[in-house]
Amino acid sequence: MAGKLDVYRRKRDFARTPEPAGAPEPGAGTGRFVVQRHRARRLHYDLRFEIDGVLVSWAVPKGPTLDPKARRLAVHVEDHPIEYLLFEGVIPSGEYGGGDVIVWDTGTWEPVHTDDPRAAVEAGELHAEVHGHKLRGRLVLVRRDGGDGDDWMLLHKRDEHAVEGWDAEDHPVSVISGRTNDEVKADPDRLWRSDAPAAEASVSLLPEPLPDEAIDELEALGKQGTWEVFGRRLKVTNLDKVLFPGRAGEPPVTKRELLAYAARIAPVALPYLEGRALNMHRYPEGAERPGFWHKQRPEHAPEWLECWENPDADEGETTAYVVPGEPAALVWAANFGALEWHPWTSRTERPHEPSYALIDLDPGERTGWEDLLVLARLHRTALDHVGVTGRAKVTGRRGIQIWIPVVAGYTFEDTRAWVETLSRTVGKVVPELVSWKWEVKARKGLARLDYTQNAINKTLVAPYSPRPAAGAPVSVPIEWDELDDPDLRPDRWTVRTVLDRLAERGDPFRALLGAAQELPELT
Numbered sequence: 001m002a003g004k005l006d007v008y009r010r011k012r013d014f015a016r017t018p019e020p021a022g023a024p025e026p027g028a029g030t031g032r033f034v035v036q037r038h039r040a041r042r043l044h045y046d047l048r049f050e051i052d053g054v055l056v057s058w059a060v061p062k063g064p065t066l067d068p069k070a071r072r073l074a075v076h077v078e079d080h081p082i083e084y085l086l087f088e089g090v091i092p093s094g095e096y097g098g099g100d101v102i103v104w105d106t107g108t109w110e111p112v113h114t115d116d117p118r119a120a121v122e123a124g125e126l127h128a129e130v131h132g133h134k135l136r137g138r139l140v141l142v143r144r145d146g147g148d149g150d151d152w153m154l155l156h157k158r159d160e161h162a163v164e165g166w167d168a169e170d171h172p173v174s175v176i177s178g179r180t181n182d183e184v185k186a187d188p189d190r191l192w193r194s195d196a197p198a199a200e201a202s203v204s205l206l207p208e209p210l211p212d213e214a215i216d217e218l219e220a221l222g223k224q225g226t227w228e229v230f231g232r233r234l235k236v237t238n239l240d241k242v243l244f245p246g247r248a249g250e251p252p253v254t255k256r257e258l259l260a261y262a263a264r265i266a267p268v269a270l271p272y273l274e275g276r277a278l279n280m281h282r283y284p285e286g287a288e289r290p291g292f293w294h295k296q297r298p299e300h301a302p303e304w305l306e307c308w309e310n311p312d313a314d315e316g317e318t319t320a321y322v323v324p325g326e327p328a329a330l331v332w333a334a335n336f337g338a339l340e341w342h343p344w345t346s347r348t349e350r351p352h353e354p355s356y357a358l359i360d361l362d363p364g365e366r367t368g369w370e371d372l373l374v375l376a377r378l379h380r381t382a383l384d385h386v387g388v389t390g391r392a393k394v395t396g397r398r399g400i401q402i403w404i405p406v407v408a409g410y411t412f413e414d415t416r417a418w419v420e421t422l423s424r425t426v427g428k429v430v431p432e433l434v435s436w437k438w439e440v441k442a443r444k445g446l447a448r449l450d451y452t453q454n455a456i457n458k459t460l461v462a463p464y465s466p467r468p469a470a471g472a473p474v475s476v477p478i479e480w481d482e483l484d485d486p487d488l489r490p491d492r493w494t495v496r497t498v499l500d501r502l503a504e505r506g507d508p509f510r511a512l513l514g515a516a517q518e519l520p521e522l523t
């Protein structure tokens, strides 16, 4: 075993860490293989076979193939630690192999014609029967020129799994996440720290969930008290007050339950709120009494709560806004009676430049849920057609919104005009569903495709914000294909159910973080 990882170790600097590097898992044997699509300085595919507890590896510039006519160059590279097997994420630029990595294929394999694959590799010829999602059948690796260089040839035998003309680049999606390299690069779940011991090299970039003990402490408080959460000491009040009536057959939602939700969702919701002024829709007497907008950061707000002074504020307008810069800020807002969180569409450092173009599908009284789904699907098709990335969310009330991340430099006039052009094109397909009238009455119950929300200090409800209605429904991001889920409803999820959904499905809006794009000209 000794020596197999020496080259790997030499290429990395372990000086920063005293732990022994790259100890193989005891008893790990032959069995698994992986192909990672790795965009480093050059795109290549890393083909790795698990042998004696390490990953014996080749870099294949054009990728492995099922095409029996193809002969692929495969450069034998150093063994990799077994911990790398299902790594998908980014390797920081400047480090060895810097770039983005997806698990392009994985499965099991058996060596053919030998019981000693390590010896077969040393002898310069490995036959492998692979059972992956994309790769199946017999792969053969042969060292070129019979020498001892690193250049090998990779081919697929002409067997029942062979497919002529098959090209890896036509199958670009990860088999474990369904994402492309671009999508993983835009929003990596993990980082590979090449300088760390293998067991610690894969670092999660996902938000740290709130420990259960923090919720236990909230439960143990009386009607009010001091709650230590996310490292902040917050005075929390009126904890047993009912803020939302229950849905049929369910108990009402108290302020204590709202605070628990705010704390649990904060690490997930924060990326959509941080660095932005927060407009708070407050309902201190609960969702059944009228609410009001509160934008001014109150005098009694704790010092750690970030603040932004709006340089454009006119006489009598809000001068100082709360900017949620950490998870505890959302708990503070919930305790302040903010049942709804509305972040600005622009960031405080560039208040006149939106970072999202927003499509607000606003149903009229006569708009059925199926009609709204039609409008959402048509927008999805239109976005696909012009090559623009966006994601939808249900509002928690009746509507659907589509958020489109844009690069810096656009004005609100720009995004508003772009969304108007797109939505008018969509509206022409289904004129019977849509009204362009400004007055609600004049719309005759039809839906509005509301591009006017693209304006400074106009806001849409934040992803994962509660809404002031029975059961405390939540605005929830969805995947596009969920538009076809017969159980989808605009108010399907509540503060009681959305965390389970997140655990199962993840957060579809994460794909938008880091995906800022230019908007193509629409004609």
Ligand code: MN
Binding pocket: 038, 040, 044, 045, 046, 059, 097
């Ligand atoms: Mn590589």
